[in-house]
Amino acid sequence: MRDPLSWSIPLFRVFGIQVRLHILYIVITLGLILRKVVKAPDNWFEYTMICVVMLFVVVLLHEFGHCFAARREGGDATEILMWPLGGLAMCEVPPSPRAHFNTAAGGPFVNVLICLACAAVLIPFGKVLPPLNPLNSEQLFQPRLYCWTDGTTQYAADAVTFYKEGSTEAVDSFNQVIHFKDGPTFVMVEGKKEPIRVVPAVVKHYDTWVLWTARLFWVSWFLFLFNLIPAFPLDGGRLLQSWIWGRTGDFRRGTTISIYTGFAVALIFIMASFWIVDPLLLGMAIFIWVFCRQQYIAMEMAENESVFGYDFSQGYTSLEKDETKQPKPKKAGFIKRWLQARRERKEQFEAEERAADDARMDELLEKIHLQGKEALSEEERRFMDRVSARYRNRSQ
Secondary structure, eight states, X not given: OOOGXXXXXXXEEETTEEEEEEHHHXXXXXXXXXXXXXXXXXXXXXXXXXXXIIHHHHHHHHHHHHHHHHHHTTOEEEEEXXXXXXXXXXEEOOSSHHHHHHHHHHHHHHHHHHHHHHHHHIXXXXXXXXXXXXXXXXXXXXXXXXXXXXXXXXXXXXXXXXXXXXXXXXXXXXXEEEEOTTSOEEEEOTTOSSOEEEEEEEEOBOXXXXXXXXXXXXXXXXXXXXXXXXXXXXXXXXXXXXXXXXXXSOHHHHHHHHHHHHHHHHHHHHHHHHHHTOHHXXXXXXXXXXXXXXXXXXXXXXXXXXXXXXXXXXXXXXXXXXXXXXXXXXXXXXXXXXXXXXXXXXXXXXXXXXXXXXXXXXXXXXXXXXXXXXXXXXXXXHHHHHHHHHHXXXXX
C-alpha cells in the first residue's frame, strides 16, 4: 500500500511483457463514462469506444514501442502499467545516450506509423485529408474533414450548417437560432449584440469507416505531439535529456536542464487547466511536478554519494559501478536465426554422414584384410576412392 504504482491488476502477458491496469484507471474511466451518460445519453457508447477502447489500444502500442526499442538497444522490458495519465513502460536500458534516446523515441515512432497508415487510407480511398489540428477536440468526436477532390468540408452525417447571407463563410459557433416562418433565419453569436442573418444548407457527409479512421489518426497524432513536450516523464523530456547528455557528455547537465524545463511546463499546464477547466490537465501538471522533483532529489543524493567513490557519470540507477547490470546481447532477427538453425542442421547432417562413412570404411578395410582387395565390388571401390580423396583433402 505504500507504493501507489502497485495498485494494479494483471491483464495479460505478451512477448514476455506483463501488462497491468491501474485501479485508478478503472475508477476515473467509469466516472467519465457516467458523466457522459448524464450529459449526453445519446452518444455515451460512442464516447466509451473512443476514450476506453481506442485510446487504450493506441497508448498500449506506444508503450510496446518503448519496450521493443529498449530490447533492440541491448536492454530489456518486463512490464507495462496502464494508468489514468497514459502508460509507463518498465525498461532497463544500457547506460549510454544513444540507447536512452532511441528507447524514448520508440513510442512516438509507433504513433507516427499509425498516423501514416490512417492517412494512407483516408487520402486515396476516403478522398479527405486527416485532421491535423491537435487543439480542436471536436475533431475527435465529430471531425470536419476537407475533401481534396471538390474542395468541400464533409461531416460525420448529413447536417445543417449556416452560412452568412451573401457569403460562403460558415458560422461555426452560435448560442441561439432564430427562425421566422417562411422568412429569414438568424443566429446569435457570442460577443455579438445583433443577430446575424444566415442561410441554412445541408452539408455532405462521409462514410462511418472514414469517421473512425479519422478519429484513430487524431488520437495517435495528439499523443505523438503531446509526448514530445520536453518534460519528465514524457518522452520529450527524456529525448531532451539524452540529446544534451550525448552532446556534452555530462549526464547531470542533461538531467538538470530537463528537470527545470519540466517545472516550467508544469506551471504552464496548471495555468491552462484553470483557464479551460480541465481536471485531467491539472492532474498531469501535478504529476510532472512531482516526478521532476523526485528526479532532482535523486540527482542531489547521487551527487552527495559521489564523495564516497561512486561513479554516476552514466546515470543514477545504481550505487556501485560493479553492480551495474551488463547490457544483454542483442537478440538476432528472424532471418539470422533461421540461417543459423539451417547452418547447424547442415553441420549435424554432415557430421552424421562422415561418421557413417568412417564406419563403413572400417568394415571394407577389414574385408580387404581377410579376403583381399579383389573381393570388393565396383561400388565399394568407388566408395573407398571417394572417402580416401576426402581424407587427403582434409589433411591438406
